Amino acid sequence: xxxxxxxxxxxxxxxxxxxxxxxxxxxxxxxxxxxxxxxxxxxxxxxxxxxxxxxxxxxxxxxxxxxxxxxxxxxxxxxxxxxxxxxxxxxxxxxxxxxxxxxxxxxxxxxxxxxxxxxxxxxxxxxxxxxxxxxxxxxxxxxxxxxxxxxxxxxxxxxxxxxxxxxxxxxxxxxxxxxxxxxxxxxxxxxxxxxxxxxxxxxxxxxxxxxxxxxxxxxxxxxxxxxxxxxxxxxxxxxxxxxxxxxxxxxxxxxxxxxxxxxxxxxxxxxxxxxxxxxxxxxxxxxxxxxxxxxxxxxxxxxxxxxxxxxxxxxxxxxxxxxxxxxxxxxxxxxxxxxxxxxxxxxxxxxxxxxxxxxxxx
Amino acid sequence: xxxxxxxxxxxxxxxxxxxxxxxxxxxxxxxxxxxxxxxxxxxxxxxxxxxxxxxxxxxxxxxxxxxxxxxxxxxxxxxxxxxxxxxxxxxxxxxxxxxxxxxxxxxxxxxxxxxxxxxxxxxxxxxxxxxxxxxxxxxxxxxxxxxxxxxxxxxxxxxxxxxxxxxxxxxxxxxxxxxxxxxxxxxxxxxxxxxxxxxxxxxxxxxxxxxxxxxxxxxxxxxxxxxxxxxxxxxxxxxxxxxxxxxxxxxxxxxxxxxxxxxxxxxxxxxxxxxxxxxxxxxxxxxxxxxxxxxxxxxxxxxxxxxxxxxxxxxxxxxxxxxxxxxxxxxxxxxxxxxxxxxxxxxxxxxxxxxxxxxxxx
Numbered sequence: 234x235x236x237x238x239x240x241x242x243x244x245x246x247x248x249x250x251x252x253x254x255x256x257x258x259x260x261x262x263x264x265x266x267x268x269x270x271x272x273x274x275x276x277x278x279x280x281x282x283x284x285x286x287x288x289x290x291x292x293x294x295x296x297x298x299x300x301x302x303x304x305x306x307x308x309x310x311x312x313x314x315x316x317x318x319x320x321x322x323x324x325x326x327x328x329x330x331x332x333x334x335x336x337x338x339x340x341x342x343x344x345x346x347x348x349x350x351x352x353x354x355x356x357x358x359x360x361x362x363x364x365x366x367x368x369x370x371x372x373x374x375x376x377x378x379x380x381x382x383x384x385x386x387x388x389x390x391x392x393x394x395x396x397x398x399x400x401x402x403x404x405x406x407x408x409x410x411x412x413x414x415x416x417x418x419x420x421x422x423x424x425x426x427x428x429x430x431x432x433x434x435x436x437x438x439x440x441x442x443x444x445x446x447x448x449x450x451x452x453x454x455x456x457x458x459x460x461x462x463x464x465x466x467x468x469x470x471x472x473x474x475x476x477x478x479x480x481x482x483x484x485x486x487x488x489x490x491x492x493x494x495x496x497x498x499x500x501x502x503x504x505x506x507x508x509x510x511x512x513x514x515x516x517x518x519x520x521x522x523x524x525x526x527x528x529x530x531x532x533x534x535x536x537x538x539x540x541x542x543x544x545x546x547x548x549x550x551x552x553x554x555x556x557x558x559x560x561x562x563x564x565x566x567x568x569x570x571x572x573x574x575x576x577x578x579x580x581x582x583x584x585x586x587x588x589x590x591x592x593x594x595x
Numbered sequence: 596x597x598x599x600x601x602x603x604x605x606x607x608x609x610x611x612x613x614x615x616x617x618x619x620x621x622x623x624x625x626x627x628x629x630x631x632x633x634x635x636x637x638x639x640x641x642x643x644x645x646x647x648x649x650x651x652x653x654x655x656x657x658x659x660x661x662x663x664x665x666x667x668x669x670x671x672x673x674x675x676x677x678x679x680x681x682x683x684x685x686x687x688x689x690x691x692x693x694x695x696x697x698x699x700x701x702x703x704x705x706x707x708x709x710x711x712x713x714x715x716x717x718x719x720x721x722x723x724x725x726x727x728x729x730x731x732x733x734x735x736x737x738x739x740x741x742x743x744x745x746x747x748x749x750x751x752x753x754x755x756x757x758x759x760x761x762x763x764x765x766x767x768x769x770x771x772x773x774x775x776x777x778x779x780x781x782x783x784x785x786x787x788x789x790x791x792x793x794x795x796x797x798x799x800x801x802x803x804x805x806x807x808x809x810x811x812x813x814x815x816x817x818x819x820x821x822x823x824x825x826x827x828x829x830x831x832x833x834x835x836x837x838x839x840x841x842x843x844x845x846x847x848x849x850x851x852x853x854x855x856x857x858x859x860x861x862x863x864x865x866x867x868x869x870x871x872x873x874x875x876x877x878x879x880x881x882x883x884x885x886x887x888x889x890x891x892x893x894x895x896x897x898x899x900x901x902x903x904x905x906x907x908x909x910x911x912x913x914x915x916x917x918x919x920x921x922x923x924x925x926x927x928x929x930x931x932x933x934x935x936x937x938x939x940x941x942x943x944x945x946x947x948x949x950x951x952x953x954x955x956x957x
Contacts, residue, residue, distance in 0.1 A: 312725050312954060319797065323955035349956045352714045359717040359761070362754035363674050370753055391732055391760060392724035395753055399721070435681065592674060593685035594711045 261299050262292060262447055265411070271296055271447070272409035274305030274348070277325035278318075281332035282469025283545070284454040284462040286552075287512040289413055290336040292449065297342040303407050303577060304333055306570075309349045310399060313392035327563075330570055335472045335556035340569040346577035347570060348403065353581035357402035360592055362395060364431045365424070370394050374420050401425040405432075405441045405588075406581035413447040422446045436591035441584070454512055459487035459505050473556040474549055483509075483542045488534050495533030506537050514544045623661050624654060624809055627773070633658055633809070634771035636667030636710075639687035640680075641826025642833045643694035645907070646816040648914075649874040651775055652698040654811065659704040665769050665939060666695055668932075671711045672761060675754035689925075692932055697834045697918035702931040708939035709932060710765065715943035719764035722954060724757060726793045727786070732756050736782050763787040767794075767803045767950075768943035775809040784808045798953035803946070816874055821849035821867050835918040836911055845871075845904045850896050857895030868899050876906045 273293065275281065281290065296302050306329050311322045330345055338345070348354060370376060376397060380389055392399075397420075404412055404425050412422060422444060429441045455461065456468030463469070470482050486506050492499035501507045501524045510520045523540070526532040559566055589595065635655065637643065643652065658664050668691050673684045692707055700707070710716060732738060738759060742751055754761075759782075766774055766787050774784060784806060791803045817823065818830030825831070832844050848868050854861035863869045863886045872882045885902070888894040921928055951957065 308956065309721060312722070319953075319955035323957070349951070352718055355718040355721040356714055358721055359671060359754070360674070362757055363752050365753050366750045367753050367756050368750050388728045388730050390725050391727050391729050391757055392721070394729050395724055395757065398753060589711070591681075593681035594670065595685070 261295060264445075264447075265296070265300060267300060269300040269411040270407055270409050270442075271300055271302040271411045271413065272305065272404050272407045272444075273413045274303075274307050274403075275329050276307045276311035277322055277329045278311050279325060279464025279467075280328050280471045280473065281336075282462060282464070282471050283509070283513070283549075284456075284469050285332075286336055286472060286548075287451050287454045288415070288449050290333070290338075292413060292447075293333075293343065294337040297339055300411070302342070303344040303346060303409075303573075304338065305346055305348050305403055305577075306330060307348045307403070309355075310396060313390060313396050313399075327566060327570070330566060331556050331559055332472050334559045334566070334569070335552040337552075337555075340573065344576050345569055345573040347574050350574045351406070351578055351581050353578070353585040354399070354402045354406050356585055357406055357581070357588060358395070358399045360588060361398045361401055361428050361432075364428055365398055367394075369424075369427075370397060373397050373424060375418055378417065397421055397424045398428070401428045404444055405429060406584050407577070408442055408580075408584055409444050410442050411447050412444050413449065415449060415453065419446055432588055432591050436587070440587045440591060451512060452508075455487075455503075455505050455508055457482050457486050457505060459503060470545065470549070472549065472552045474553065476546060476550075479545050479549060480542055483538050483545060484535075486538065486541075488537075492527075492534065495536075496530050498530045499527045499532070499534075501527055506534070506541050509541050510537070510544065513548055514540070623657060626807075626809075627658070627661060629662060631662040631773040632769060632771050632804075633662055633664040633773045633775065634667065634766050634769045634806075635664075635775045636669050636765075637691050638669045638673035639684055639691045640673050641687060642690050642835065643698075644824060644826070644831025644833050645871070645875070645911075646818075646824040646831050647694075648698055648834060648910075649813050649816050650777070650811050652695070652700075654775055654809075655695075655705070656699040659701055662773070664704070665706040665708060665771075665935075665942075666700065667708055667710050667765055667939075668692065669710045669765070671717075672758060675752060675758050675761075689928060689932070692928055693918050693921055694834050696921045696928070696931070697914040699914075699917075702935065706938050707931055707935040709936050712936045713768070713940055713943050715940070715947040716761070716764045716768050718947055719768055719943075719950060720757070720761045722950060723760045723763055723790050723794075726790055727760055729756075731786075731789075732759060735759050735786060737780055740779065759783055759786045760790070763790045766806055767791060768946050769939070770804055770942075770946055771806050772804050773809050774806050775811060777811060777815065781808055794950055794953050798949070802949040802953060813874060814870075817849075817865075817867050817870055819844050819848050819867060821865060832907065832911070834911065834914045836915065838908060838912075841907050841911060842904055845900050845907060848900065848903075850899075854889075854896065857898075858892050860892045861889045861894070861896075863889055868896070868903050871903050872899065872906065875910055876902070 273289065275285070293302065293304065306326050308322050308326055312319060326347055333345055334340070371394070376394060380393070400421055401424060405428065414422060426443045429443050432441050433439050453461075456463065456466060457470065458468045460466060460468060470479060474482070483506075488504050488506050489500040491497065507520070507524060507527070510523070514520045523532065523537060527537065635651065637647070655664065655666065668688050670684050670688055674681060688709055695707055696702070733756070738756060742755070762783055763786060767790065776784060788805045791805050794803050795801050815823075818825065818828060819832065820830045822828060822830060832841060836844070845868075850866050850868055851862040853859065869882070869886055869889070872885070873879075876882045885894065885899060889899065
């Protein structure tokens with residue numbers, strides 16, 4: 234495929250500068266094989282925040298160049314519970330791609346593709362629906378938990394019930410072997426491998442590889458208010474946050490409501506400031522010492538918040554710059570998405586051809 | 596689209612002869628509009644039989660040239676309950692197309708297309724899954740009844756539960772306005788129109804037409820053994836049945852087990868021979884008179900079976916000839932399917948483009 238992406242020198246230098254800053258800290262995940270195919274992505278329901286950076290983006294940056302990697306912007310999956318917010322979802326496809334580039338994703342090493350433009354994934358989904366029972370989908374703990382969390386009850390959209398199947402289509406479409414997930418998403422991997430085994434049995438050949446979970450070692454980062462961080466609650470710190478926003482958000486962070494004076498003993502568990510310090514402060518011994526002081530009394534909230542603010546300003550500043558730069562280079566951004574999606578289209582259609590043959594469809 | 600179908604003169608003359616024989620008997624359905632778009636089809640799980648001919652094929656022949664019509668060979672839908680019989684399904688795609696041509700379908704007037712080769716239908720299905728709840732699908736009486744009939748219970752494949760959605764994708768993909776169905780399939784039409792209204796609301800424009808049911812006036816023809824005619828039970832008389840087969844099947848037909856001697860009173864209800872005579876004998880007054888005689892006693896099974904055999908031999912002979920002719924012209928048959936599918940691909944992709952826009956996917 235001939236490239237029509239011309240990286241202008243300022244874009245290229247921002248990219249190189251960005252990679253220098255972010256690739257270094259994260260080591261290669263344990264158990265990674267050079268021939269691994271990593272498939273992961275995000276629903277474009279909002280911009281990404283530090284929780285995404287801590288939990289997955291920096292791992293993805295670390296994976297670059299060490300294996301094949303595709304980031305799928307899952308706009309169709311976002312519609313499975315947000316069909317009323319279609320234009321919101323559409324508007325966030327480019328925002329999420331910007332966040333990827335801001336975090337240090339290099340499009341020459343990682344494919345960025347848009348799910349809804351990959352017809353083969355829809356065809357795989359429709360084929361796989363024949364291999365999974367309704368009862369099996371209803372037992373899926375992830376679906377169960379998400380149904381409860383969203384209060385859908387029995388009136389869940391069929392697309393939501395079927396979303397583990399669509400996810401299996403995504404993973405197998407790229408013949409993914411390694412899927413970064415949280416503990417709670419392990420049943421998805423299991424469901425995917427069940428489908429893989431059924432397709433291989435139909436084909437009487439190993440046309441699809443089974444996949445392994447790449448579990449994140451970072452605990453889930455809470456939102457600034459102590460609740461679960463969520464794109465819709467707006468309680469995350471975005472990768473493009475201004476210096477003023479960072480200051481404001483850090484100083485309004487939930488700590489320990491019982492810790493009124495600096496001399497009071499304070500709780501470090503459920504304390505959002507410490508959760509962020511543990512995730513981002515490179516001086517882990519220093520953070521542990523602060524935790525001890527805070528718990529025994531004698532350390533004020535303002536002190537720890539100032540330290541956190543310094544850490545976050547340092548981490549976010551280059552991401553914010555890169556994000557602003559690529560946001561001005563919309564034609565570059567769109568070429569990245571278009572070329573990535575074209576590459577992904579070729580790969581997934583090749584998989585579809587094999588799976589169709591397993592179903593005797595030629 | 597340039598045509599690479601060259602109808603050889605013998606094929607063409609068989610076609611013309613066939614049309615003369617079959618178009619005449621069936622009048623245009625009541626309520627047909629010249630701008631109607633008819634979408635109908637069959638699952639390729641076996642060859643078609645006289646039940647299909649009486650219930651739908653002859654109506655389709657009558658519709659030809661009076662409106663736009665597409666026959667969809669629904670191989671994907673067949674897989675929703677037969678994924679273990681994939682090669683059986685694949686092998687019957689051409690068989691069903693042969694049955695269409697045998698029955699008098701003229702590929703220059705009617706589009707014959709294969710569902711699994713229409714990627715846009717899978718994409719529409721995946722989009723529509725977001726517009727229908729699981730509870731709504733479970734309430735669908737057709738799905739309920741079919742689940743009971745097939746004994747799937749809760750272990751139904753997800754593809755089977757979702758098949759009204761896939762059917763809505765088929766109908767709307769062609770922007771169908773008239774769908775020939777049995778009474779029992781009316782809920783499908785309702786489900787499709789619900790989806791149509793939701794898509795139009797999302798689009799804030801009437802991008803999809805609502806569809807109407809074209810109810811068959813012919814009661815469902817039983818199998819030769821008196822049970823429901825089914826491709827899998829093998830109790831139908833196929834359109835390519837040999838003269839010997841027709842004779843054998845008619846003379847083994849289920850009549851009235853209490854009607855031992857010709858002089859006995861006989862039941863005409865549940866009597867398969869009379870069901871077929873009512874469906875196919877052009878002399879309806881004669882059949883009504885025979886029914887009276889049979890009920891009062893004095894008419895033997897052999898007499899009515901001989902009459903039915905004559906009628907069926909006359910109806911099937913030209914279909915058998917046409918079927919054999921097209922079966923020898925496999926390259927013609929394949930070109931018919933390929934060109935029909937290409938036309939259908941263009942139409943359904945045009946619909947998909949409109950529906951994607953409604954979901955803000957561009």
